[in-house]
Amino acid sequence: MRLYFKFVAIIVKSQMQYKASFFMTVAGQFLVSFSAFFGVYFMFDRFNEVNGFSFAEVLICFSAVLLAFSLAECFFRGFDTFPKLIRSGSLDRILLRPRSVILQVLTSTIEFSRVGRFLQAVIMLCIAVPTCGVVWTFGKVMTLLTMVIGGMAVYSALFILYAGISFFTIEGLEFMNVLTDGTREYGKYPLSIYGKGVLSFFTYVIPVALFQYYPFMYLIGRSDNVWYAFLPLICIVFILPCYAFFAFGLSRYKSTGS
């Protein structure tokens, strides 16, 4: 753990070398997500509601997903550049060092510029929490917390899975973007609005709905089923098969040379 913080400190220092660019990137990130926010805002300005969900309710859902994604991305985006590590042969160098591969990949890049997205999620949450009409009991606060934690787990797992797949394809797979960036983009609305098929895909195959739709229904009082609040914890289990796949890929890894 101490080693991890040491790596983090070095990365912070190196990113601060290009200060202007760093702040522009943060500002850019901030605006990028805000364009999505305004997209939602103007849609509700016109339609008032979607499937009975109000703007403030959707905002809760949106900010929980974004918060989870930005936290996972900040720490696990190192896996995003993983195909590059394989192609360039840098992975061989990592394997030679007497430290765990995961730790080294985690610390190969930490994108603090993603803090813009995080900030924006926090701001949206601040707007949504008082206006959405939820009575914030301890249980509801915990539900929101488990949503974020569960979401972080799912996105981290997907990043690891992506890295695992690239052992076999060498190239990154663009299709994985549908699962990560796609669920972030379309996850701003409760998944039920896309219909039954999409909802069950994201319940049983990729457990996005487990931290997004079900606990959200409990949170806004559409469902009395308290167990929905605990569903996000199942998402943490999703890391296991993804990690297993990554480990399997690693054990089969033959260097790409150069």
Next chain:
Amino acid sequence: MKQYLSFFRIRFVAGLQYRAAALAGIVTQFAWGFLSVLMYKAFYESNPDAFPMEFSQLVTYLWLQQAFLALFMPWLFEQDIFDSVVSGNVAYELCRPCDTYNMWFARNAATRLSNTVLRCMPILIVTAFLPAPFRMTLPAGWLNAALFLVSMILGFLVQVSISLIIYISAFYTVSAQGIKMLSITLTEFLSGAVIPIPFFPEAVQKVFNALPFASIQNTPFLIYVGYTGGAEAAIAVALQAVWLVVIIVAGRLLIGHAMKKVVVQGG
């Protein structure tokens, strides 16, 4: 002229080599397209009266957006141009006996076009045969089809000329990461890539339509689906042409100014 054409050709042919990537891209774009259609369907069913156009028009708009994504995507930049400014290799480019602006223009245009050629046909063909709510329709009429073609070309060139401004700005800021991101966001939002411009409130629409970004994908797509037609469409196309000239002139002035004081990095 010949040298720029050959730059164009080299890039174009190189782009055509990435067929597996294109296939993966097509699959991704189908997924995005379907999810968008489903999302708008939910809004449509919640409040059909507030919908600014026919639902089938919107579906066609969304599929056009996916099919011609590569043509208009604001995030397509050639990283090697930015890298060459940081590393100093841009000096070689500047030494070439041809105009840097035209050369970069040809490269960016070719990359976009080759990506589009690979991706657009499967999407257009498949979506034309999809069942009812997902089906893409034909253009609204012969006149609209003709105007659509002209408008597509103009919109494409406007997007390339905006990308060029970002390339040139690298001479001023060295690391272009930040400005790149800002431009991508603004272009996406103001061009109607996040939500189509007719979905904004009236007052906001007026502002957006006056900006150059509406000339990119908004104008041709709305002509295709028949949302704009007749004189209104002709004016929109004329506006595209005006913006194209203005942005190209601005880009040329910027690069001219940058060339006078360019500092080449590295050694």
